[in-house]
Amino acid sequence: MSTGVKILIGLAIAIVALGVTCVGGTLAFGFWVAAQVPEGITLQLDYPDNVVVGDKFDVTITIQNLLDQPRTLVDLDFYNPILDGVSIVSASPKPSADDEDSVFGMRTMSYNSPIPAEGQLVIILTMTAEEAGHFSGDVDVSIDKLLSIYSTTQTIVIEE
Secondary structure, three states, rough: HHHHHHHHHHHHHHHHHHHHHHHHHHHHHHHHHHHOOOOOEEEEEEEOOEOOOOEEHHHHHHEOOOOOOOOOEEEEEEEEOOOOEEEEEEEEEOOOOOOOOEEOEEEEEEEEEOOOOOOOEEEEEEEEOOOEEEEEEEEEEEEEEOEEEEEEEEEEEEEE
């Protein structure tokens, strides 16, 4: 067997090994993140079933802490395209930081706000409907640390 063939076989084995390692690592990271769902937290979003382009409307986000110890809301994340048809006019309480633009398909509003033991934190976002359509995406809250995530998929329906 020539040296060139041996090199090609070695490269093929190395590429296969690298591919298996990358896929395995990605799956392991996904399982690890999924296992980090915060205990004792519920998340509810309330908003109108249908809004019309130009309407202002409120999205009420209620984060309930069922445990007898205080928790912290670190971040509130919106994944595209849920915010594509709206603009956020205001947030109450105001986030400590808001990237305001979608970065890597996600808009992050940082809070670092306490959620009392056996209590709740309510955030009200006032939005304006900008474009007609069905806009779905994940809404995540990070509790106590960045990779402790409670996630839900939501759809905002905007009519002409």
